[in-house]
Amino acid sequence: MTELMSSGLELMLAGMAIVFLFLAMLVVVINATSKLITRYLPEEVASHNTVSVATNAETNKHYIAAITAAVHQYRSTH
Amino acid sequence: MTELMSSGLELMLAGMAIVFLFLAMLVVVINATSKLITRYLPEEVASHNTVSVATNAETNKHYIAAITAAVHQYRSTH
Amino acid sequence: MTELMSSGLELMLAGMAIVFLFLAMLVVVINATSKLITRYLPEEVASHNTVSVATNAETNKHYIAAITAAVHQYRSTH
Amino acid sequence: MENLISLWQSTGIYNFTAGQVFMMLIGFLLLFLAIKKGFEPLLLLPIGFGAILSNIPVAGISQEGGLLYFLYYGIKLGIFPLLIFMGVGAMTDFGPMLANPKTLLLGAAAQFGIFASLLGALALNAVPGLEFTLRDAAAIGIIGGADGPTAIYVASKLAPDLLGAIAVAAYSYMALVPLIQPPIMRALTTEAERKIEMQQLRHVSKTEKILFPLILLLLSILLLPSSTPLVGMFALGNLMNSCGVVDRLSQTAQNELINIVTIFLGLAVGSKLSAEAFLQIKTLGILALGAVAFAIGTASGVIMAKIMNRFSDTPINPLIGAAGVSAVPMAARVANKIGLESNPHNFLLMHAMGPNVAGVIGSAVAAGVLLSLIK
Amino acid sequence: MENLISLWQSTGIYNFTAGQVFMMLIGFLLLFLAIKKGFEPLLLLPIGFGAILSNIPVAGISQEGGLLYFLYYGIKLGIFPLLIFMGVGAMTDFGPMLANPKTLLLGAAAQFGIFASLLGALALNAVPGLEFTLRDAAAIGIIGGADGPTAIYVASKLAPDLLGAIAVAAYSYMALVPLIQPPIMRALTTEAERKIEMQQLRHVSKTEKILFPLILLLLSILLLPSSTPLVGMFALGNLMNSCGVVDRLSQTAQNELINIVTIFLGLAVGSKLSAEAFLQIKTLGILALGAVAFAIGTASGVIMAKIMNRFSDTPINPLIGAAGVSAVPMAARVANKIGLESNPHNFLLMHAMGPNVAGVIGSAVAAGVLLSLIK
Amino acid sequence: MENLISLWQSTGIYNFTAGQVFMMLIGFLLLFLAIKKGFEPLLLLPIGFGAILSNIPVAGISQEGGLLYFLYYGIKLGIFPLLIFMGVGAMTDFGPMLANPKTLLLGAAAQFGIFASLLGALALNAVPGLEFTLRDAAAIGIIGGADGPTAIYVASKLAPDLLGAIAVAAYSYMALVPLIQPPIMRALTTEAERKIEMQQLRHVSKTEKILFPLILLLLSILLLPSSTPLVGMFALGNLMNSCGVVDRLSQTAQNELINIVTIFLGLAVGSKLSAEAFLQIKTLGILALGAVAFAIGTASGVIMAKIMNRFSDTPINPLIGAAGVSAVPMAARVANKIGLESNPHNFLLMHAMGPNVAGVIGSAVAAGVLLSLIK
Numbered sequence A, B, C: 001m002t003e004l005m006s007s008g009l010e011l012m013l014a015g016m017a018i019v020f021l022f023l024a025m026l027v028v029v030i031n032a033t034s035k036l037i038t039r040y041l042p043e044e045v046a047s048h049n050t051v052s053v054a055t056n057a058e059t060n061k062h063y064i065a066a067i068t069a070a071v072h073q074y075r076s077t078h
Numbered sequence D, E, F: 001m002e003n004l005i006s007l008w009q010s011t012g013i014y015n016f017t018a019g020q021v022f023m024m025l026i027g028f029l030l031l032f033l034a035i036k037k038g039f040e041p042l043l044l045l046p047i048g049f050g051a052i053l054s055n056i057p058v059a060g061i062s063q064e065g066g067l068l069y070f071l072y073y074g075i076k077l078g079i080f081p082l083l084i085f086m087g088v089g090a091m092t093d094f095g096p097m098l099a100n101p102k103t104l105l106l107g108a109a110a111q112f113g114i115f116a117s118l119l120g121a122l123a124l125n126a127v128p129g130l131e132f133t134l135r136d137a138a139a140i141g142i143i144g145g146a147d148g149p150t151a152i153y154v155a156s157k158l159a160p161d162l163l164g165a166i167a168v169a170a171y172s173y174m175a176l177v178p179l180i181q182p183p184i185m186r187a188l189t190t191e192a193e194r195k196i197e198m199q200q201l202r203h204v205s206k207t208e209k210i211l212f213p214l215i216l217l218l219l220s221i222l223l224l225p226s227s228t229p230l231v232g233m234f235a236l237g238n239l240m241n242s243c244g245v246v247d248r249l250s251q252t253a254q255n256e257l258i259n260i261v262t263i264f265l266g267l268a269v270g271s272k273l274s275a276e277a278f279l280q281i282k283t284l285g286i287l288a289l290g291a292v293a294f295a296i297g298t299a300s301g302v303i304m305a306k307i308m309n310r311f312s313d314t315p316i317n318p319l320i321g322a323a324g325v326s327a328v329p330m331a332a333r334v335a336n337k338i339g340l341e342s343n344p345h346n347f348l349l350m351h352a353m354g355p356n357v358a359g360v361i362g363s364a365v366a367a368g369v370l371l372s373l374i375k
């Protein structure tokens, strides 16, 4: 019984310690990541993304144009 | 064989009796419920509902206002 | 080892043969089906379809009219 | 060369049995009926396809290790029919029935088809070569319930060997309701009766609609617990829909979940359409008895409606009695259509929906009786 | 006659035990709370219905061969809670938390409710007739996590016998958050504190949102692998949503899939509400400890926020500490509401969402500790 | 203290093996390719995540009792790939292929990649340390089918140990089609050939589209029953879509159902990316052979198209031969793109869709051959 309580208390101490440790480390890592991102891939990331998206969009536009044209051609004759 | 038929007949009688009994009881209970509802929680129910809904709606309106404002505030600065 | 290679080679020959045979037969059957369809159920199919669809559509229109009317009647009084 | 011979010996052509060919034709016939004739396509298409797949020689798709073998567990364990019943419950509106509860009795009367064909199955034992046990007879009778998941649930419990034929018969006759019912309805009613206009239905409050599935469940718990798996899942679906607070669950139950289960259930039923199980005189008996069940159910419903019309203070058009067999919503539409023929301004649809959904309850109750009394 | 007697002996009325009647009433009570009071209806409705179904005599719906028996495997094997957690992950926006990461500590503090009630459960062993093992106590404590799937996952691993009571307590108290939390929040804060306005949250980039679930997963892999089933599925759902390239999977995870699993999970949890398992003094202890857990968790969160406010360079309104218990998004809304009472222009909702979702992570971590340390 | 030590001993850091770390890096690499590079994200994201989860020490997520262990049954029993194939069938439009059936032969030719790499795998046995059985070789060869579910289905039957590597190779190379194919296509064709304009496709009636899946199924039943699980489910999906009477089933098959199964299948495939299974020289062999298979398949398709162009009365642009590998619709888009480079008014997309979907049939047939001839 008292043994049970003492292992419960141990569990509480270990548990809360780990929960705090874990979330505190998360705070540190998030802050670090956020700084790294804003420093090394700040708007670069955004612009890089935008560029690649744009490229994709363009490529897609080509595809879509091609598809539309092909479908149109295909359907218009039937 | 005849035994089989007789148990089949018994099954038919018991079966139809129960089906009728069951659905007839359902008729009675539905009618009773419907009367109870219209007597004891007639428009009261409706109005009670309406009120609680209204309260909810109001609360929700508050929440929505809060959320909208918060989101707006949050976004407008970024 | 060489036995393995030879059974691999056999597998390749049998496999490619069957794949070609299968798809070639599919070509033949598709062509035949397409000809049969255009010959025996050409626009007939289409028109037959159209008719049956039309009948269905009409029937459905009747149903829909009936349902609409019934629902309307049912609701208008409450 | 050896390879080629072994390949030839593994072709379908080499391995076909006559029975498999025949059953595959049945499968294609079901596909034809589903696609070209519009017969209950949501179920007959997967069932027909399952029949084809399970009769392919060598492939073993419905044998241990095959897809249909695994899917069949969903029926064997009773899971699929109950999930479908939950979805059907979520789709069902009990409003018209609650507005005119005495139409529940029409749903009761129409279940006579179940017990009459049960008796008929036992009588067919007189025919040499036919041998139906009481369990078989009960499973066959339930075709008369005109309700797919109920029939499959009962058959999977009482006579799994007959499941394929029973399911096919049930869904086929449900699709044939517009052909089977009208002559019987016309024969049993006079023109004057068919012209009867019914009083407008009263308003049903949301509270009544929320309470009904609970009342239904409670009654079946008290009186007939063996019906509660079916009635319970049906009531759950209906409550999820009517209560209005779990709409996302209700939507999923009546759309994606029921669709997924329908595909699986259809394929699994089809896997029971094997030559050994299906190509027996029994199957002809089942098909004949199924038709009888539908006819008798229809007649009982109409006659009950005529009796009620005599004693009721408000007029009852006997045509709506035919809707008591269930086959929702087809039977109600048929009643409406026949009514319009006699009186173009008489819309019976809403009135027929009452006995129609009552028929679903009636067959679930009848199923409970059969499952409880037959050991 | 025999038939009638055997039928009577198969009615529910004949076979009811007092315990079953009582549990069925509990089931109806849960339905009432879900439908009329709007208490977590998505889960309490299926749980309540499952409780009714599983206490029907004769039918055996939760015994071997019954539907709920099969559905329970989804919990027993840990599949359902993890799939729900994936869906919840897909629905969660970590933006507000990432904008103000120190609020994570509030989510940590609020987990004190878990361990306090664990200790409380052990202390209750002093009460004669109550006997909680360490496993039981841990499963009870997790109620304080205020997170349904986590509680069910932990309880299914550590104390499956208590699962029903624990799940009911967890979801009931989550629904009661607007009643439980405000008095505690008011008691522990001054009017001035409640008026504190917080700085606007900074913009969070898409890259941060994509990386966060991966960082979270990585940390739990390195430090606490026993938490990775929960954290992993949560992170998967969140990544599917934030990455933007698998939207169809993310949509299905947070809609149809989670809906289907919710129905099944609810019914399966309800199947654990049997008279033998539930009608024990233990259950009263569980309900009491659950309330204690929520209260202590709330208090810890608020106190932590007060401490942080003292040492932080940017102001922190202590009310948002209460949101650290999770109970997303209810607890955050409560914080917002109490804040508005003191300062009608102070919208704390977004600020409270940070600790709110941090609380989910906190309880998953606490669950990992319990699963790892208790053998 | 003891607790802390036992906790430390339960951390991931304490328990990691080098292999697990490496495989986790592979998992993160797959996530990177899926999210940042857009490589088949619908599958590589769940596969990568599954790889991470299954290599977490202590947690045992892919061991008995873990989530991925249970999900893997869906692959082991062959259920998931077949359900995905049904969904793919429902999404496939055979119109362009039916309009120009001779393009089916291009889909046949491109399967040469499968058998060439099978032979290559056997030849690699000469390399010391590499040992591929005939079953292994066949499972590796099927990567050349450029069709995910087919590859997973065959690998799960013939060489489950190689499943992870094979699936990763298949999906990676499918994503790399725009890089792998163009140089081969350019090398094997002249500028004049690439400029060839093709005749407009004829109209395909609805009846033809409905009949095609049935014809396809019938042929595979007659000739190659071992291919019918794959072909059958594909035909079922296609029929559900083309027949127009079961739209709700077709929609669910190609949306929610395939999405759910895709998540599960991806995670389960990932669970086969364990260090023991993946970190072998074999894997390098598999990756190399996969690339070879894609290259040879592409070349065979192009060469076949050149031959056909010589003998056909209507012109055939050899570029569309490359689409015969399947990898729908990527390969068809590549053909279209390369064609546009030579002739900006030459839209080959629709013409390339014919061999593209024919390639799916071709690999299913090839899979049937392998499954039937290899014991």
Ligand code: NA
Pocket: D144, D145, D146, D147, D324, D325, D326, D327, D359, D360, D361, D362, D363
């Ligand atoms: Na019925």
Ligand code: NA
Pocket: E144, E145, E146, E147, E324, E325, E326, E327, E359, E360, E361, E362, E363
């Ligand atoms: Na929490």
Ligand code: NA
Pocket: F144, F145, F146, F147, F324, F325, F326, F327, F359, F360, F361, F362, F363
């Ligand atoms: Na292919």
